[in-house]
Amino acid sequence: MHTLYDYLPSGNGYKVRLLLTLLGIPYRLVQKDIIKGETRTPEFLALNPNGRIPLIVLEDGRRLFESGAIIHYFAEGTRFLPADRFARAEILQWMFFEQYSHEPYVAVARFLLIHPEAVPPERLAELPAKQQGGYAALAVMERHLEGRRYFVGDAITIADIALYAYTHVAGEGGFELARFPAIRGWLDRIRGEPGYIPITKA
Numbered sequence: 001m002h003t004l005y006d007y008l009p010s011g012n013g014y015k016v017r018l019l020l021t022l023l024g025i026p027y028r029l030v031q032k033d034i035i036k037g038e039t040r041t042p043e044f045l046a047l048n049p050n051g052r053i054p055l056i057v058l059e060d061g062r063r064l065f066e067s068g069a070i071i072h073y074f075a076e077g078t079r080f081l082p083a084d085r086f087a088r089a090e091i092l093q094w095m096f097f098e099q100y101s102h103e104p105y106v107a108v109a110r111f112l113l114i115h116p117e118a119v120p121p122e123r124l125a126e127l128p129a130k131q132q133g134g135y136a137a138l139a140v141m142e143r144h145l146e147g148r149r150y151f152v153g154d155a156i157t158i159a160d161i162a163l164y165a166y167t168h169v170a171g172e173g174g175f176e177l178a179r180f181p182a183i184r185g186w187l188d189r190i191r192g193e194p195g196y197i198p199i200t201k202a
């Protein structure tokens, strides 16, 4: 069985848990408390030199880190990653957007607000800039989703899973999702997937 190292409030980890669950792939969960530095121990760094969850150890012993790489691996050959070459490039486009223009703002604003005790006081001053960047990303998503049901094509893909993970908890980062009706409709569609699990469920 695969082993997933994860921290349940993490949206990056949730991308993997959500996809594996929707695909019906069983896995063993090993929880690491990032607030206590459990991903920075020599033992964990030997598994992932980048010191972060999610990390998956496949049943054959091979390891993968980076949420996008992990969900791409498991989505291959399933409805979450179509064969069409251009669609696959569009999926990557939105996954790179998530990692560069969305997660560093929406996820970090959320982290600053839900774990202020884990953040040096000077970093709390970053909140307004993180929220500004997050709103810019949400505006891009809103424009794209107007008149569309999913990010790529007319069915859920790993682009949606990647973007859903932190968008659906953006309220915890101080973002008002009420301003984004197309995003809210899309969030409801993802939540309606058979087998859907919430973020802190393994």
Ligand SMILES: N[C@@H](CCC(=O)N[C@@H](CS)C(=O)NCC(=O)O)C(=O)O
Pocket: 007, 010, 011, 012, 013, 034, 037, 039, 040, 051, 052, 053, 054, 065, 066, 067, 068, 099
């Ligand atoms: N780009 C990475 C980001 C992973 C990441 O930032 N993980 C955080 C939790 S969401 C972590 O493990 N932080 C602990 C640390 O940096 O010590 C991914 O998508 O997997």
